[in-house]
Amino acid sequence: MITILLDNGHGNDTPGKRSPIWPDGSQLLEWQFNRDIVTRTATILRKAGIPVECLVPESQDIALSERCRRANVFARRGDCLLISVHANAGGGSGGEIFTYPGARQSVVYAEVFGDTWGEHFPELRFRGCKEADFAILRGTLCPALLTESLFMDNPDDCKILLSEQGRERIARWHAASIEKILKQFFPGR
Ligand SMILES: [Zn+2]
DSSP states (O other): OOEEEEEEOOOTTOSSOBOOOOTTSOOOBHHHHHHHHHHHHHHHHHHTTOOEEESOOSSSOOOHHHHHHHHHHHHTTSOEEEEEEEEEOSSOOSEEEEEOTTOHHHHHHHHHHHHHHHHHOTTSOEEEEEEOOOHHHHSOSSOEEEEEEEETTSHHHHHHHHSHHHHHHHHHHHHHHHHHHHHHHOTTO
16 A cells, blocks of 8 residues: 655645646646645545645645654655645746655656646647656655646646646646556555
8 A cells, every 4th residue: 555645846835836826817826726736636646546645734834844754654654655735937848846855756757747747738749757856856765756847927828727627637647656556566555
């Protein structure tokens, strides 16, 4: 049995971490998007009978050290996989995934997410699995991935991030990738 730990980055008190205000008045707040994707993904996984823990039920930002502490309570009890959900910024388009430098099992799982991307976003590029020394990846005892689903500062990407249909696609990409990982690496779960 493996437990999926879902982390939703940032909080309603985090400065920045939002899209520009678009001409139609819409704006993406990343904390809200991350929480919505975690909720949607958890719903799909629970329907499939997969144990899920949402690490941050709060709306406000929770310190990364506390997020890691919460994750490690579960990671000490048994197999876990942590997914930290984010939207990207800084110019670009498409999806990418980060793992901690040298975390080989995390890379194996990240590649499953990468392989699954095209089934959900055939029109958008998967930019690859990359390494980064992020606190949520460094501080967790279990394999951990940080997903960046599209760019909130790209108008076309952000339209998808803001839409109901787009969010369902992003949640399904997460859930389908997790289900593939469980099938492939935890067949007896
Ligand atoms: Zn973020």
